[in-house]
Amino acid sequence: xxxxxxxxxxxxxxxxxxxxxxxxxxxxxxxxxxxxxxxxxxxxxxxxxxxxxxxxxxxxxxxxxxxxxxxxxxxxxxxxxxxxxxxxxxxxxxxxxxxxxxxxxxxxxxxxxxxxxxxxxxxxxxxxxxxxxx
Amino acid sequence: xxxxxxxxxxxxxxxxxxxxxxxxxxxxxxxxxxxxxxxxxxxxxxxxxxxxxxxxxxxxxxxxxxxxxxxxxxxxxxxxxxxxxxxxxxxxxxxxxxxxxxxxxxxxxxxxxxxxxxxxxxxxxxxxxxxxxxxxxxxxxxxxxxxxxxxxxxxxxxxxxxxxxxxxxxxxxxxxxxxxxxxxxxxxxxxxxxxxxxxxxxxxxxxxxxxxxxxxxxxxxxxxxxxxxxxxxxxxxxxxxxxxxxxxxxxxxxxxxxxxxxxxxxxxxxxxxxxxxxxxxxxxxxxxxxxxxxxxxxxxxxxxxxxxxxxxxxxxxxxxxxxxxxxxxxxxxx
Numbered sequence: 001x002x003x004x005x006x007x008x009x010x011x012x013x014x015x016x017x018x019x020x021x022x023x024x025x026x027x028x029x030x031x032x033x034x035x036x037x038x039x040x041x042x043x044x045x046x047x048x049x050x051x052x053x054x055x056x057x058x059x060x061x062x063x064x065x066x067x068x069x070x071x072x073x074x075x076x077x078x079x080x081x082x083x084x085x086x087x088x089x090x091x092x093x094x095x096x097x098x099x100x101x102x103x104x105x106x107x108x109x110x111x112x113x114x115x116x117x118x119x120x121x122x123x124x125x126x127x128x129x130x131x132x133x134x
Numbered sequence: 135x136x137x138x139x140x141x142x143x144x145x146x147x148x149x150x151x152x153x154x155x156x157x158x159x160x161x162x163x164x165x166x167x168x169x170x171x172x173x174x175x176x177x178x179x180x181x182x183x184x185x186x187x188x189x190x191x192x193x194x195x196x197x198x199x200x201x202x203x204x205x206x207x208x209x210x211x212x213x214x215x216x217x218x219x220x221x222x223x224x225x226x227x228x229x230x231x232x233x234x235x236x237x238x239x240x241x242x243x244x245x246x247x248x249x250x251x252x253x254x255x256x257x258x259x260x261x262x263x264x265x266x267x268x269x270x271x272x273x274x275x276x277x278x279x280x281x282x283x284x285x286x287x288x289x290x291x292x293x294x295x296x297x298x299x300x301x302x303x304x305x306x307x308x309x310x311x312x313x314x315x316x317x318x319x320x321x322x323x324x325x326x327x328x329x330x331x332x333x334x335x336x337x338x339x340x341x342x343x344x345x346x347x348x349x350x351x352x353x354x355x356x357x358x359x360x361x362x363x364x365x366x367x368x369x370x371x372x373x374x375x376x377x378x379x380x381x382x383x384x385x386x387x388x389x390x391x392x393x394x395x396x397x398x399x400x401x402x403x404x405x406x407x408x409x410x411x412x413x414x415x416x417x418x419x420x421x422x423x424x425x426x427x428x429x430x431x432x433x434x435x436x437x438x439x440x441x442x443x444x445x446x447x448x449x450x451x452x453x454x455x456x457x458x459x460x461x462x463x464x465x466x467x468x
Contacts, residue, residue: 026237028279028288028454035235048447050300050333072449074243077332077440078314081245098235103457108449112235114242119228123242 034101183431185311188251195255195263213250259426300444302355307386317439392419
């Protein structure tokens with residue numbers, strides 16, 4: 001009985017925690033079997049809806065070959081509400097990216113974890129933390 | 135042993151139902167609030183509102199919660215603590231070194247509730263908090279890809295939902311709380327209320343002057359709205375929807391509604407920064423009974439609606455179609 005109740009509670013908690021999906025389905029665009037991890041240099045950031053995209057270059061340390069990638073980021077409106085501006089991520093900045101590659105094999109990835117090279121988060125804070133509970 | 139288990143289940147179920155009934159009526163106490171007036175004398179609802187506080191609250195209540203509409207004060211306190219912990223995590227300067235990549239939306243995409251949603255579901259009527267059954271006709275309707283149906287197989291842009299295509303989330307999908315972009319800007323002028331909805335950028339222009347409805351041959355994604363004041367409550371009745379476009383789910387997902395859809399919305403300002411919102415959904419060709427959805431809207435310091443041009447940057451459409459082709463090619467090779 002206790003186990004049944006525990007499962008019921010767990011299911012309820014899980015249901016409450018499931019995020020409401022974003023503008024598109026991850027499984028349609030990205031391949032869960034193609035994780036990627038890269039150190040990259042920012043070229044530019046597209047402030048476009050429904051999601052911002054960060055254009056980066058990845059240099060192969062062995063050959064020196066530079067490969068362009070596109071990394072999907074949050075919705076611009078959410079970034080703006082976090083206090084982001086066009087100056088927040090300037091060309092030339094190095095970042096670390098972890099995510100999954102596009103299903104079609106192109107050099108695009110979702111930016112699941114994006115940090116500066118010292119481990120600092122790019123996206124600190126959220127638009128929901130400006131106010132204490134009323 | 136089986137009997138004992140059954141008896142225990144019945145006792146717990148009865149207790150659960152009893153507590154559910156108690157909680158159902160435990161709505162936040164209504165405060166007396168003198169709604170401000172516009173210069174021309176209408177109740178003033180103007181401002182930028184958001185449904186953020188009920189982000190993550192499901193349309194349908196978990197079956198084990200029965201008729202329990204509201205969380206208990208103890209559960210609310212737990213949720214407040216969760217929000218505080220989340221906020222603390224969001225504000226940490228350094229990423230968690232143990233963080234693992236996942237296939238859901240990254241946490242840095244999400245906007246957050248500022249305070250706990252008191253409800254266990256967005257559906258508040260019927261009492262079980264669940265949308266009524268679909269009609270046989272509705273069950274046969276195709277649900278487009280995305281927004282409620284995340285099957286990645288798609289042959290053309292038209293296989294995707296109207297949300298994914300940046301066309302519309304429908305009336306309810308444009309106000310129901312989702313992961314981000316929940317802004318609702320209300321602007322009033324004599325005889326009209328306009329609601330500018332952030333994500334996918336709808337502008338609902340609602341006449342208040344009692345003009346007749348458009349003919350039944352004039353239909354649109356967002357329908358034909360007529361508003362009126364009942365005391366300080368803005369009541370908006372909307373009909374003349376195009377059939378088979380969006381559903382009543384989050385982001386307009388789920389089974390598309392029919393040309394019989396009628397929505398009756400009520401906007402009641404209950405505080406300087408608080409609004410009660412509810413919508414009665416009637417569509418006899420889609421649902422076997424009407425149902426009601428309700429949740430709070432709030433005004434938050436510094437919250438702005440930003441421009442939402444969607445088509446120009448909708449890379450998801452290209453990526454999803456190319457992904458589907460890549461999947462087909464891989465299957466052909468096998």
